[in-house]
Amino acid sequence: MPNNPKAVDVVIVGIGAVGGIMAKQLASAGLEVVGLERGPMAEFEDYASKDTIRSITRRNFDERVRHEPISVRQREGAPSAKRFTSTPVNAVGGGLAIWTGSATRFMPDDFRVDSNEMQAGVADKARADLTGYEIRDWPISYDDLEPYYERFEWEMGVSGDAEANPFAGPRKKGYPLPPLRQGARNELFGDACARLGYHAHPTPNGILSEAYQPPAPYDTRIQERPACVYCGQCNNYGCHVQAKLSSAWTSVPVAFETGNFDLRTNSKVFRIETGPDGRATGVSYFDPDGNVVEQRAKVVIVASYIYEASRLLLLSGKGKRGLANSSGQVGRRITAHGDVRYTGIFDDYIVNGFIGPNSGMRMDDFNGNNFDHAGVGFIRGGTIGTSGGGTPLERYDAIPPGWPRWGEAYKEYLAKYYTRQADVTSHPETLPHRENYIDLDPRFKDEWGIPLPRTTFAFHQNEHKMWAFLGEIEQQILREAGASEVWGFPTNRASRWAGGTVMGDDASDSVVNGYCQSHDVDNLFVVGASVFPTMTGYAATPTVCALAYRTSEYILGASGLF
Amino acid sequence: MTTISFVPVALTRRQAALVEAAAARIFPTTDTPGATEAGVVNYVDRALAEAYPGLLSLYRSGCRALAGESKRRYGVDFLKATPDQQDDLLTAFEAGRVDGFPKAKEFFGTLRDHTMEGVLGEPAYGGNRDLVGWRIVGFPGHQYGYEEAYINKVVDLEPKAVDRPYPTKEAWNA
Ligand SMILES: Cc1cc2nc3c(=O)[nH]c(=O)nc-3n(C[C@H](O)[C@H](O)[C@H](O)COP(=O)(O)OP(=O)(O)OC[C@H]3O[C@@H](n4cnc5c(N)ncnc54)[C@H](O)[C@@H]3O)c2cc1C
Numbered sequence: 199m200p201n202n203p204k205a206v207d208v209v210i211v212g213i214g215a216v217g218g219i220m221a222k223q224l225a226s227a228g229l230e231v232v233g234l235e236r237g238p239m240a241e242f243e244d245y246a247s248k249d250t251i252r253s254i255t256r257r258n259f260d261e262r263v264r265h266e267p268i269s270v271r272q273r274e275g276a277p278s279a280k281r282f283t284s285t286p287v288n289a290v291g292g293g294l295a296i297w298t299g300s301a302t303r304f305m306p307d308d309f310r311v312d313s314n315e316m317q318a319g320v321a322d323k324a325r326a327d328l329t330g331y332e333i334r335d336w337p338i339s340y341d342d343l344e345p346y347y348e349r350f351e352w353e354m355g356v357s358g359d360a361e362a363n364p365f366a367g368p369r370k371k372g373y374p375l376p377p378l379r380q381g382a383r384n385e386l387f388g389d390a391c392a393r394l395g396y397h398a399h400p401t402p403n404g405i406l407s408e409a410y411q412p413p414a415p416y417d418t419r420i421q422e423r424p425a426c427v428y429c430g431q432c433n434n435y436g437c438h439v440q441a442k443l444s445s446a447w448t449s450v451p452v453a454f455e456t457g458n459f460d461l462r463t464n465s466k467v468f469r470i471e472t473g474p475d476g477r478a479t480g481v482s483y484f485d486p487d488g489n490v491v492e493q494r495a496k497v498v499i500v501a502s503y504i505y506e507a508s509r510l511l512l513l514s515g516k517g518k519r520g521l522a523n524s525s526g527q528v529g530r531r532i533t534a535h536g537d538v539r540y541t542g543i544f545d546d547y548i549v550n551g552f553i554g555p556n557s558g559m560r561m562d563d564f565n566g567n568n569f570d571h572a573g574v575g576f577i578r579g580g581t582i583g584t585s586g587g588g589t590p591l592e593r594y595d596a597i598p599p600g601w602p603r604w605g606e607a608y609k610e611y612l613a614k615y616y617t618r619q620a621d622v623t624s625h626p627e628t629l630p631h632r633e634n635y636i637d638l639d640p641r642f643k644d645e646w647g648i649p650l651p652r653t654t655f656a657f658h659q660n661e662h663k664m665w666a667f668l669g670e671i672e673q674q675i676l677r678e679a680g681a682s683e684v685w686g687f688p689t690n691r692a693s694r695w696a697g698g699t700v701m702g703d704d705a706s707d708s709v710v711n712g713y714c715q716s717h718d719v720d721n722l723f724v725v726g727a728s729v730f731p732t733m734t735g736y737a738a739t740p741t742v743c744a745l746a747y748r749t750s751e752y753i754l755g756a757s758g759l760f
Numbered sequence: 761m762t763t764i765s766f767v768p769v770a771l772t773r774r775q776a777a778l779v780e781a782a783a784a785r786i787f788p789t790t791d792t793p794g795a796t797e798a799g800v801v802n803y804v805d806r807a808l809a810e811a812y813p814g815l816l817s818l819y820r821s822g823c824r825a826l827a828g829e830s831k832r833r834y835g836v837d838f839l840k841a842t843p844d845q846q847d848d849l850l851t852a853f854e855a856g857r858v859d860g861f862p863k864a865k866e867f868f869g870t871l872r873d874h875t876m877e878g879v880l881g882e883p884a885y886g887g888n889r890d891l892v893g894w895r896i897v898g899f900p901g902h903q904y905g906y907e908e909a910y911i912n913k914v915v916d917l918e919p920k921a922v923d924r925p926y927p928t929k930e931a932w933n934a
């Protein structure tokens with residue numbers, strides 16, 4: 199491999215959900231695009247494996263995650279520990295290789311927590327203690343993203359019922375596909391919610407309920423894919439029929455077809471290069487043989503997910519602060535959902551939780567600002583729904599407290615109740631807090647000698663109050679559904695990260711603008727959930743994909759970049 | 761008393777026999793097969809050789825402690841103790857109440873996890889022989905898909921394990 203391949207128009211770091219879409223959009227417009235992905239190409243056997251030992255029990259031993267630890271600690275001053283995380287999955291397609299598929303747009307109010315809740319008195323009325331939190335509005339609105347949400351849904355194929363959720367924002371078009379077939383746990387959840395007066399609806403899913411190919415005016419070059427067959431080994435597994443969307447079988451093949459996309463796998467970027475004028479000149483990476491290669495480009499796009507977004511900026515630039523960090527905000531304002539999960543067992547109802555889809559029904563009655571917060575002691579909330587993970591290796595520890603955990607009685611328990619249990623869970627929003635951030639670990643390095651991204655992260659008072667509240671609702675639903683035993687508890691297990699390179703209008707207080715463009719370095723873009731000023735009570739994918747479309751369009755229209 | 765019918769690669773024969781006996785109490789044979797029939801010890805031995813070599817020393821010291829504690833309490837080897845005595849010993853390990861072996865709780869927790877992996881994992885890893893684990897709990901294994909939602913209904917499909925996924929139903933079921 200040449201040590202300095204010829205300069206191109208655009209280099210994209212990471213070909214996951216965002217990188218795939220941007221590669222397709224930019225290469226289709228005639229730009230010469232190089233994609234650098236630290237993982238391998240998607241191999242069907244790996245992606246679609248239904249091997250539970252490999253995908254669940256030994257996931258941290260997986261080639262895909264083994265090389266990329268992060269480090270974690272709960273507070274400043276505490277020692278950090280190395281951790282593996284499957285997000286992102288290091289392969290073309292990123293997290294989409296094994297995602298669950300729930301694909302809900304954020305709500306219009308989610309973009310304005312500061313004005314709607316802080317300024318308008320909701321926080322006071324709630325008697326929420328928000329000391330330490332750093333809450334800002336988004337510089338863009340739901341309306342700004344609406345057309346791009348639509349493009350994501352129609353190009354990638356999202357199944358849902360546009361009428362079913364009264365809290366959803368307005369939309370010009372419905373979903374391209376009807377909701378997925380609902381299973382027993384969704385019926386239990388939906389019926390219980392209906393009796394309780396909650397608005398349960400089928401979760402919009404990035405999984406095809408029918409065979410689908412995007413119609414015009416969407417990108418008709420995307421291949422047709424078949425419908426989901428409800429195998430149920432979905433969350434944490436790849437899809438053997440490709441009904442679950444991934445860049446690997448939507449955006450990436452189209453990007454290749456343009457002839458303008460050069461994808462280099464097993465290529466790990468470790469620095470963004472800059473010139474004397476401070477503009478980005480390209481990136482440096484380790485090629486598969488470990489050689490350092492510099493790829494020059496007119497525009498650099500960082501699409502490498504949370505940890506790597508902050509890490510790369512901190513590793514780059516001339517000063518101690520890193521690149522694009524005149525605000526000092528790189529790495530700051532990270533958030534992640536906690537885990538508030540309750541399980542119920544049913545004496546006379548067979549749930550068969552191993553049948554797909556994994557994410558079936560939701561309700562948003564206690565999400566965002568959708569309910570009266572008077573006196574509850576917190577602001578915001580989370581979506582509440584059924585959850586997946588139904589194979590026996592994911593369930594053998596789902597035992598009511600105090601019941602035997604081994605021996606004959608335990609065996610009888612599993613034999614009876616493995617097929618008769620259901621979880622209700624939520625995505626409780628976490629607000630950015632000044633004690634939570636990513637920086638470079640001073641001690642731990644990866645195999646290439648590069649400092650690990652270190653998360654300093656703990657949940658704080660607003661989250662703890664919210665978890666207790668949401669947990670009550672989840673238990674109420676399970677009891678109403680007829681569970682004979684209900685148990686669970688909130689845990690500090692953090693997932694669905696956001697923040698670290700937050701967007702804003704004020705260059706002294708944010709890293710990128712509303713187009714994901716660095717305030718400091720005009721030809722540097724950071725695209726992904728790392729730009730979210732607040733997280734919301736949903737998962738991120740539709741929104742990061744909408745941002746990918748919108749930023750691509752902006753790059754193509756901007757002057758002075760090429 | 762158990763006799764180990766294969767040549768272990770990570771464990772000694774003695775350790776393998778102890779693991780098998782303990783696993784048989786964790787997931788016992790009743791009117792349905794248990795850990796023994798599932799081949800848990802096979803699974804554990806291979807897992808220690810291939811995936812969890814770092815846990816081998818825990819197994820070594822755990823087996824020694826199990827045997828030692830049985831001798832101390834009951835004057836017999838663990839393999840010759842009655843099922844009730846074995847259960848009491850394992851209960852003490854689970855609670856971390858074993859003098860001179862501070863890792864008792866960790867050992868029990870690991871052994872329990874590995875036993876269940878051996879009962880409920882893919883047969884390709886050495887356990888879940890004849891899919892006995894999946895049959896007991898009612899998991900039909902790797903199905904290509906489900907043509908109906910089986911709402912409040914027993915899934916009466918023959919369990920299946922495929923070593924690799926196939927994109928079509930014909931290939932999957934071939
Ligand atoms: C098990 C699981 C379930 C999920 N379920 C849902 C869900 O139900 N709903 C939802 O909305 N979201 C879900 N997600 C999250 C979803 O996968 C992410 O939101 C999405 O993939 C983010 O897209 P991205 O492009 O920002 O990052 P990713 O898709 O993660 O892609 C980032 C890519 O960058 C590469 N990369 C990173 N650093 C470098 C580097 N230095 N050099 C080169 N390449 C690099 C990575 O290998 C990766 O391929 C789930 C994720 C997982 C793992």
Ligand code: SF4
Pocket residue numbers: 405406425426427428429430431432433435436437438439440441442554555556905
């Ligand atoms: S449940 Fe459907 S989308 Fe998920 S892996 Fe199975 S077939 Fe694919």
